[in-house]
Amino acid sequence: MKSYRQLSKSELEKLYQQTLQDYEEAKGKGLKLDMSRGKPSASQLDMGMDMLDALNSTSDMIAENGMDCRNYGGLDGIPEAKKLMGDMMGVTADQVIVCGNASLTIMYDMISRSYTHGVMGEKPWCKLNKVKFLCPCPGYDRHFAITEHFGIEMINIPMLETGPDMDLVEKYVNHDESVKGIWCVPKYSNPLGTSYSDETVKRFAALKPAAKDFRIYWDNAYAIHHLYEEPERQDEILEILSECEKAGNPNLVFEFCSTSKVSFAGAGISALASSAENLAWIKKSMTIQTIGSNKLNQLLHVRYFKDIEGVKKHMKKHAEQLRPKFEAVLDVLERELGGLEIGSWTKPNGGYFISFNALDGCAKKIVAKCKEAGVVLTGAGATYPYKNDPKDSNIRIAPSFPTPEEMAAATDIFVICVKLVSLEKLMEEVLAA
Amino acid sequence: MKSYRQLSKSELEKLYQQTLQDYEEAKGKGLKLDMSRGKPSASQLDMGMDMLDALNSTSDMIAENGMDCRNYGGLDGIPEAKKLMGDMMGVTADQVIVCGNASLTIMYDMISRSYTHGVMGEKPWCKLNKVKFLCPCPGYDRHFAITEHFGIEMINIPMLETGPDMDLVEKYVNHDESVKGIWCVPKYSNPLGTSYSDETVKRFAALKPAAKDFRIYWDNAYAIHHLYEEPERQDEILEILSECEKAGNPNLVFEFCSTSKVSFAGAGISALASSAENLAWIKKSMTIQTIGSNKLNQLLHVRYFKDIEGVKKHMKKHAEQLRPKFEAVLDVLERELGGLEIGSWTKPNGGYFISFNALDGCAKKIVAKCKEAGVVLTGAGATYPYKNDPKDSNIRIAPSFPTPEEMAAATDIFVICVKLVSLEKLMEEVLAA
Numbered sequence: 001m002k003s004y005r006q007l008s009k010s011e012l013e014k015l016y017q018q019t020l021q022d023y024e025e026a027k028g029k030g031l032k033l034d035m036s037r038g039k040p041s042a043s044q045l046d047m048g049m050d051m052l053d054a055l056n057s058t059s060d061m062i063a064e065n066g067m068d069c070r071n072y073g074g075l076d077g078i079p080e081a082k083k084l085m086g087d088m089m090g091v092t093a094d095q096v097i098v099c100g101n102a103s104l105t106i107m108y109d110m111i112s113r114s115y116t117h118g119v120m121g122e123k124p125w126c127k128l129n130k131v132k133f134l135c136p137c138p139g140y141d142r143h144f145a146i147t148e149h150f151g152i153e154m155i156n157i158p159m160l161e162t163g164p165d166m167d168l169v170e171k172y173v174n175h176d177e178s179v180k181g182i183w184c185v186p187k188y189s190n191p192l193g194t195s196y197s198d199e200t201v202k203r204f205a206a207l208k209p210a211a212k213d214f215r216i217y218w219d220n221a222y223a224i225h226h227l228y229e230e231p232e233r234q235d236e237i238l239e240i241l242s243e244c245e246k247a248g249n250p251n252l253v254f255e256f257c258s259t260s261k262v263s264f265a266g267a268g269i270s271a272l273a274s275s276a277e278n279l280a281w282i283k284k285s286m287t288i289q290t291i292g293s294n295k296l297n298q299l300l301h302v303r304y305f306k307d308i309e310g311v312k313k314h315m316k317k318h319a320e321q322l323r324p325k326f327e328a329v330l331d332v333l334e335r336e337l338g339g340l341e342i343g344s345w346t347k348p349n350g351g352y353f354i355s356f357n358a359l360d361g362c363a364k365k366i367v368a369k370c371k372e373a374g375v376v377l378t379g380a381g382a383t384y385p386y387k388n389d390p391k392d393s394n395i396r397i398a399p400s401f402p403t404p405e406e407m408a409a410a411t412d413i414f415v416i417c418v419k420l421v422s423l424e425k426l427m428e429e430v431l432a433a
Numbered sequence: 434m435k436s437y438r439q440l441s442k443s444e445l446e447k448l449y450q451q452t453l454q455d456y457e458e459a460k461g462k463g464l465k466l467d468m469s470r471g472k473p474s475a476s477q478l479d480m481g482m483d484m485l486d487a488l489n490s491t492s493d494m495i496a497e498n499g500m501d502c503r504n505y506g507g508l509d510g511i512p513e514a515k516k517l518m519g520d521m522m523g524v525t526a527d528q529v530i531v532c533g534n535a536s537l538t539i540m541y542d543m544i545s546r547s548y549t550h551g552v553m554g555e556k557p558w559c560k561l562n563k564v565k566f567l568c569p570c571p572g573y574d575r576h577f578a579i580t581e582h583f584g585i586e587m588i589n590i591p592m593l594e595t596g597p598d599m600d601l602v603e604k605y606v607n608h609d610e611s612v613k614g615i616w617c618v619p620k621y622s623n624p625l626g627t628s629y630s631d632e633t634v635k636r637f638a639a640l641k642p643a644a645k646d647f648r649i650y651w652d653n654a655y656a657i658h659h660l661y662e663e664p665e666r667q668d669e670i671l672e673i674l675s676e677c678e679k680a681g682n683p684n685l686v687f688e689f690c691s692t693s694k695v696s697f698a699g700a701g702i703s704a705l706a707s708s709a710e711n712l713a714w715i716k717k718s719m720t721i722q723t724i725g726s727n728k729l730n731q732l733l734h735v736r737y738f739k740d741i742e743g744v745k746k747h748m749k750k751h752a753e754q755l756r757p758k759f760e761a762v763l764d765v766l767e768r769e770l771g772g773l774e775i776g777s778w779t780k781p782n783g784g785y786f787i788s789f790n791a792l793d794g795c796a797k798k799i800v801a802k803c804k805e806a807g808v809v810l811t812g813a814g815a816t817y818p819y820k821n822d823p824k825d826s827n828i829r830i831a832p833s834f835p836t837p838e839e840m841a842a843a844t845d846i847f848v849i850c851v852k853l854v855s856l857e858k859l860m861e862e863v864l865a866a
Contacts, residue, residue, distance in 0.1 A: 037505070039504055039505050040504060042501060042504075045494075045501065045503040045504060048503070049490040049491075049492075049494075050490045051490075052488050052489050052490050052492065053489050053490045055485050056485045056486050056489070057482040057483045057484075057485050057486045058482075059485065061478075061482075068475060068478065069700070070478040070481070070697040070698065070699075070700060071472055071473060071475075071478060071697070071698045071699060072470070072472050072693075072698045072699045073699070074699075100533050100534065100727075101533070101726065101727040102723055102724060104722070104723060104724065105722055105723050108721065108722040108723075109722075112545055112549060115549055115559075116545060116548055116549060116559065116583065117582075124559070126548075126549065126557070126559040126560075127559075142721075145721050146721055146722075149550075149718065149721045150549065260505075264503040264504070264729060265503065265504045265505045266503075266504060266505045266506070266507075266724060266725055266726075266727065266728055266729075267502070267503060267727045267728060267729035267730070285582065288541065288575075288578050288579055288582045289537070289538055289541040289542075289579075290535055290537060290538050290541075291535060291537065291699060292699055293534065293699075294533075294534040294699065294700045294727065294730065295699055295700060296697060296699075296700035297700070297727065297730070
């Protein structure tokens with residue numbers, strides 16, 4: 001297709017009128033579609049229903065270590081759940097604490113704990129004048145919401161194809177003592193769907209932080225969330241804890257994962273992985289906060305999935321549900337926007353999102369136009385700290401919840417909105433020239 | 434029996450030798466018994482096993498409000514769980530937020546939230562030079578551990594038969610702006626097993642705190658944990674939220690409860706009740722911390738218990754298990770120590786504990802002697818802030834976990850230790866006279 005950049009003023013105007021008509025027609029259909037959140041669909045959840053039969057009134061409720069899963073105790077989780085969650089992250093069971101139903105809550109707690117009590121003997125952040133976090137972006141809005149909630153200054157770090165811009169990361173981390181952390185989604189990152197290169201992981205492990213209490217918040221949310229079965233279409237990243245150890249930085253990382261998008265969203269189990277020293281420090285305050293997480297739910301997961309192979313098998317079924325939805329979006333984008341030079345997008349091998357970059361200054365308007373036509377997208381800007389995308393360009397598309405047909409219909413509307421808003425911008429540029 | 438106070442020096446010595454022999458014999462039995470923690474027994478947990486059949490692969494997973502319990506969402510819980518937990522506390526569903534597997538964690542979070550962000554617009558506690566909490570004692574060690582963890586100064590408030598010494602509570606709360614809270618277990622209190630009188634509750638509701646951000650932490654942990662069926666042997670307390678509202682103090686209370694000692698310890702659901710204004714403030718930060726608690730577990734509880742009547746019926750079965758254990762302890766105490774004037778103890782109608790007061794300065798020694806003979810008790814002092822019982826007198830007995838026979842055997846050893854240590858003290862007194 002001919003790039004919109006090459007159109008004359010009259011061609012632009014003609015196309016605009018035509019697109020406006022398409023938009024009005026689309027609006028007339030009265031659709032109501034939601035592409036805003038990375039929620040599993042009902043059919044994905046249906047696939048896990050037999051999990052509910054994995055424990056019943058005749059089940060043995062004793063964990064491998066002899067602990068009655070129905071009673072108090074077990075601060076860091078039952079051994080078999082530690083093993084399962086460790087395998088998900090590629091670490092050993094003794095590097096793991098199994099937690100409640102959301103890794104988000106572990107991350108909040110880690111920030112909160114550092115704020116109130118300080119990291120391993122360092123000054124509590126609440127006693128410091130300035131605490132900063134590096135925020136690779138576009139990134140995950142709920143990460144940024146936590147740091148903002150604690151008044152932590154957020155610094156944008158551009159995401160490259162290899163992961164965060166490591167030159168910038170090194171510059172800040174190694175020279176600014178007020179930089180205490182960085183948010184990372186290293187695999188199938190939210191919202192880009194891209195994964196960190198080996199060199200990026202190695203450069204993370206080799207950081208020489210100015211602050212003793214600097215930590216990498218490694219949110220490995222999509223560790224096993226491949227869309228394709230072919231090995232060459234499965235992203236793999238280096239295991240960060242062992243890289244840190246090799247680099248002489250064993251305490252550098254807090255890693256997080258969960259089964260929220262494996263078993264049931266909001267009713268899964270989550271886990272934290274870190275060095276022995278970090279875990280000992282964390283457990284010292286956890287023991288004040290809880291007697292232990294829900295061990296019945298841990299047992300339920302282990303009895304159902306058996307081991308990591310069971311989890312992977314289950315994830316293939318998820319992939320079968322998700323793949324057509326991603327492809328429906330990508331097909332429409334390619335067919336309708338390919339070559340027009342009014343947007344670019346990622347083609348992820350896994351995860352829950354596609355990231356779309358519109359022409360600068362167009363994202364908010366596109367999201368608003370979509371909403372008017374019945375298609376809800378994640379708010380423009382949400383993928384940046386303070387909800388402020390400096391270029392007003394990035395839009396996160398979450399294809400998981402609707403059906404493939406709904407996704408295609410929603411994307412049809414999306415591309416019309418992209419065209420419409422882009423044409424308005426280009427016409428303004430022509431007028432201004 | 435003749436009071437030890439009336440014994441002559443030679444009688445004391447003779448009795449001491451005899452008791453020492455009893456103690457050595459008891460030690461020789463090589464018992465291993467644990468009366469230290471308020472844990473349900475395996476047979477109590479067995480009673481709840483059919484709960485695990487209440488959800489299976491064919492279950493309808495949709496809550497009353499149409500929410501899919503398997504997916505994200507529902508920050509404050511599903512309506513039917515809010516109703517159930519509300520009924521447990523005697524409040525309405527709209528006064529309730531359903532949380533995770535432990536009310537302890539809600540309490541920690543409330544303190545942490547007040548510390549990091551301040552209560553409803555007031556200054557965060559981390560920015561204040563001094564924050565104090567009133568601690569009715571003997572009380573619950575995990576409450577005191579939370580406040581100690583946050584560097585909050587704890588002030589002992591003596592427990593009377595009617596509840597905390599309200600003259601003292603009013604003096605502190607109404608005149609000291611640095612007093613920000615008070616820990617209360619109003620019903621079948623831990624460890625006394627006594628309940629607050631109506632007048633005490635009314636005086637709580639009528640407090641005129643010097644600090645705008647003062648709150649009563651009302652840990653209604655044993656709201657439905659009666660040991661007896663006869664109404665005259667069931668403690669009932671006034672409902673605090675409505676009393677506060679009547680007194681013009683609607684925001685004064687955070688109330689907590691859980692099903693930890695109803696369904697499964699560590700795998701139950703917990704809840705927070707408070708005023709609309711307090712709940713709105715809490716939800717503002719909860720929404721940063723979590724997408725919502727485990728709704729599958731909420732649904733499981735509601736489907737199994739149906740309603741509060743179902744819960745009460747289930748609690749009668751618990752009482753049948755617990756009553757003989759409490760009575761085994763009380764029988765031995767009465768038989769062996771009645772009239773000796775070397776100890777007093779509570780005779781609770783519910784809850785999980787019996788509280789024993791030894792002669793001043795004897796508690797630590799008694800606990801150590803018991804340990805030596807294979808009987809583990811809660812550490813002496815644990816029922817006081819900073820683990821410091823000024824009189825070294827209080828010992829908490831937790832009869833729930835062992836069998837009635839084991840409880841009787843353990844108490845047999847306990848009373849020998851009480852006698853032995855008391856005789857040592859009395860002999861010293863005679864020598865010093």
